Amino acid sequence: MMEGSDLRLFVDETSLYNRIVLGNLLPGGVWDPLPHFLQTWLRNYIAGCLLYLVSGSIWCFYIYHLYRNVFLPKDSIPSRKSVLLQIYVAMKAMPWYSLLPTVSEYMIENGWTRCYPSINGVGWVTYPAYVAIYLAIAEFGIYWMHRELHDIKPLYKYLHATHHVYNKENTLSPFAGLAFHPVDGILQALPHVIALFIIPMHFRTHIILLFMEAIWTANIHDCINGKIWPVMGAAYHTIHHTTYRHNYGHYTIWMDWMFGTLRTPADDETKKM
Numbered sequence: 001m002m003e004g005s006d007l008r009l010f011v012d013e014t015s016l017y018n019r020i021v022l023g024n025l026l027p028g029g030v031w032d033p034l035p036h037f038l039q040t041w042l043r044n045y046i047a048g049c050l051l052y053l054v055s056g057s058i059w060c061f062y063i064y065h066l067y068r069n070v071f072l073p074k075d076s077i078p079s080r081k082s083v084l085l086q087i088y089v090a091m092k093a094m095p096w097y098s099l100l101p102t103v104s105e106y107m108i109e110n111g112w113t114r115c116y117p118s119i120n121g122v123g124w125v126t127y128p129a130y131v132a133i134y135l136a137i138a139e140f141g142i143y144w145m146h147r148e149l150h151d152i153k154p155l156y157k158y159l160h161a162t163h164h165v166y167n168k169e170n171t172l173s174p175f176a177g178l179a180f181h182p183v184d185g186i187l188q189a190l191p192h193v194i195a196l197f198i199i200p201m202h203f204r205t206h207i208i209l210l211f212m213e214a215i216w217t218a219n220i221h222d223c224i225n226g227k228i229w230p231v232m233g234a235a236y237h238t239i240h241h242t243t244y245r246h247n248y249g250h251y252t253i254w255m256d257w258m259f260g261t262l263r264t265p266a267d268d269e270t271k272k273m
Contacts, residue, residue, distance in 0.1 A: 006111075006117055007111050015039075044102050048211070052091075056174045072169070077170060082166075086176045093179075093185055096186065097182060100190070101210050101211075104196065117203055130202070137195040137198055139191075139251055143248050143249050143250065145190065174222050177214065223238050229253075232253050243263065
């Protein structure tokens with residue numbers, strides 16, 4: 001059981017993050033009177049919006065304008081209408097997405113998880129092993145959550161179908177990465193929180209990895225064929241959007257390989273011939 005002094009470190013750290021984000025973007029009178037939980041939610045909401053909009057804009061400018069027709073053929077570039085719709089869907093969901101890290105931080109601050117505040121507490125040799133196990137648990141959980149969102153028909157119809165209107169290369173973009181029904185988006189990120197109850201995890205690393213989801217989902221929706229095995233690059237995920245039955249994994253292809261749902265870009269080209 002974690003002692004009160006350690007729990008205080010979590011609260012001090014989240015308070016610091018709140019001050020960094022809110023203190024630099026909003027007048028103190030707007031956010032300072034709010035309870036700590038609401039401050040944390042507001043910080044996560046603002047940080048999430050900025051990360052999504054800024055990273056997506058830079059990404060789209062780079063691949064659609066600065067290097068137009070270099071990474072993607074002209075007929076694979078989405079229309080402005082498609083991109084704006086993706087932004088609209090994601091921004092509607094963002095207040096709800098922000099609840100997940102807020103609730104996870106609340107549970108951590110109250111000592112309900114196996115999070116620890118300092119890497120020195122476990123050692124620099126043990127730390128990467130814990131992170132690797134944490135990522136493996138998250139990968140396993142995201143794979144099965146995603147697969148069940150397809151296999152259980154009501155979940156697909158009422159939740160996941162919102163995301164799968166983007167089913168061709170010219171309807172996908174980095175902004176599609178967070179264009180989900182809010183409950184769908186939360187369910188697919190939930191394994192990151194569940195893992196906190198299974199394996200000891202460094203608090204700051206957990207926060208960084210949770211927010212890195214926004215960057216990673218942008219990456220796998222840009223349709224660019226990255227070839228770094230065994231990474232689940234955009235070429236694999238584009239196949240998922242066109243076939244609906246393959247490549248449910250998130251960071252790697254391991255789970256799809258293990259459970260028989262892998263379809264490689266080479267396989268896809270062969271089947272199209």
